[in-house]
Amino acid sequence: MRYFNSAGVSIAYVDAAPEEGHGAPILLIHGFASNYAVNWLNTLWFKSLTKAGHRVIALDNRGHGESEKLYDPAAYDSNLMAGDALRLLDHLEIERADVMGYSMGARITAHLALMAPDRMRSAILGGLGIHLIEGVGLPLGIADAMEVRSLDDLTDPMQRMFRAFAEQTKSDLRALAACIRGSRQTLTAEQVATIRVPTLVAVGTNDPIAGSPHDLAKLMPCAEALDIPGRDHNLAVGDRAHKQGVVDFLARRP
Numbered sequence: 001m002r003y004f005n006s007a008g009v010s011i012a013y014v015d016a017a018p019e020e021g022h023g024a025p026i027l028l029i030h031g032f033a034s035n036y037a038v039n040w041l042n043t044l045w046f047k048s049l050t051k052a053g054h055r056v057i058a059l060d061n062r063g064h065g066e067s068e069k070l071y072d073p074a075a076y077d078s079n080l081m082a083g084d085a086l087r088l089l090d091h092l093e094i095e096r097a098d099v100m101g102y103s104m105g106a107r108i109t110a111h112l113a114l115m116a117p118d119r120m121r122s123a124i125l126g127g128l129g130i131h132l133i134e135g136v137g138l139p140l141g142i143a144d145a146m147e148v149r150s151l152d153d154l155t156d157p158m159q160r161m162f163r164a165f166a167e168q169t170k171s172d173l174r175a176l177a178a179c180i181r182g183s184r185q186t187l188t189a190e191q192v193a194t195i196r197v198p199t200l201v202a203v204g205t206n207d208p209i210a211g212s213p214h215d216l217a218k219l220m221p222c223a224e225a226l227d228i229p230g231r232d233h234n235l236a237v238g239d240r241a242h243k244q245g246v247v248d249f250l251a252r253r254p
Contacts, residue, residue: 001066004091006084009075012036012066013059013088018050024121025094026250028058029085031103031127031237032138033166033176035065039102043238052247057097059088061105063175071174076182082112089119098250100124102237103210104179107132110187113195122198122253124246127233129203131211133192133219136184138162138209143180146173165234192219198253199223202245204236224249 001012014036026049030039036058040046049056060067061081070076085108089097098121101109106128113123125132145159146166154160166176199220201213205227213225226245228236236242 001060003066004088006062006087009062009070009084010068011059011062011084011088013057015092016046016050016056018053018055021053023050023053023055024098024250025055025057025092026098026100027085027089028056029099029101029105029108030058030061030064031101031105032142032179033064033162033169033171034102035060035169035171037065038169039105039237045238045243048243048247052250054098054250057088057092057094059084061108063179064171069172069175071178073178073182076179078108078111078183078185079115081108081183082115085109085112086116086119095119096121098122098124098253100126100246101128103127103233104137104183107137107183110192110195111185113197113199114187114191117195117197120197122200122250123195124200124202124249125213125216126202126242127204127207127210127236128216129201129211129213129225130215131209132216133187133189134211136186138180140180143177146177146180161234189219192216193221195220196222198249200226200246200249202226202228202236202242204228204231204233204239206230206232207236209233
């Protein structure tokens with residue numbers, strides 16, 4: 001992995017060339033308790049996108065993977081995390097890129113689209129629909145789940161799922177608790193309506209965490225929805241229909 005300094009925070013990233021030619025860059029932003037490898041490499045997104053001719057860049061969000069761990073919730077404001085993505089584009093001297101996020105990464109992508117729309121060719125919001133404006137991210141109980149002594153101390157299914165995932169990805173549990181508490185910024189319908197970059201909203205049909213992709217897309221002037229059939233929040237990530245829908249979207253966006 002490579003590293004750069006994002007306003008004092010060490011951020012890890014990877015940069016993969018397309019299989020052929022010099023393709024348009026796409027920046028990938030992973031979800032909570034994940035990292036670039038779990039979210040994008042192991043699920044074969046890198047293979048699908050580089051095969052389609054894209055230069056693929058992915059970072060480990062602050063507090064995740066190989067990036068610096070921070071323990072103050074204020075350090076995980078969604079705008080600060082979007083700033084990491086923007087500074088990575090600056091670091092790589094990329095003028096404009098497609099940006100794809102999943103779950104928390106999609107929330108960061110939406111904030112980036114408000115912050116710097118001129119730097120984005122398109123936005124792809126995976127695993128996040130209308131809950132972008134009707135929710136503030138994962139329940140605070142997920143933070144509590146990161147702080148209990150053991151998975152055995154938890155009975156709530158969602159708390160158990162995220163704690164088990166965090167342990168599987170060998171995450172820093174204290175950093176994740178701070179992340180949940182700090183990255184709870186909301187967007188209004190009015191703000192979302194100002195996002196004019198071409199946008200794809202992709203959500204599994206069995207995903208109650210994300211909310212409706214169609215309801216969110218209707219609020220945005222240049223958005224379309226993609227249903228990922230029969231998939232929940234976790235399984236939608238690497239689904240074949242998800243990948244094909246994104247590749248097709250990228251092929252036809254301006």
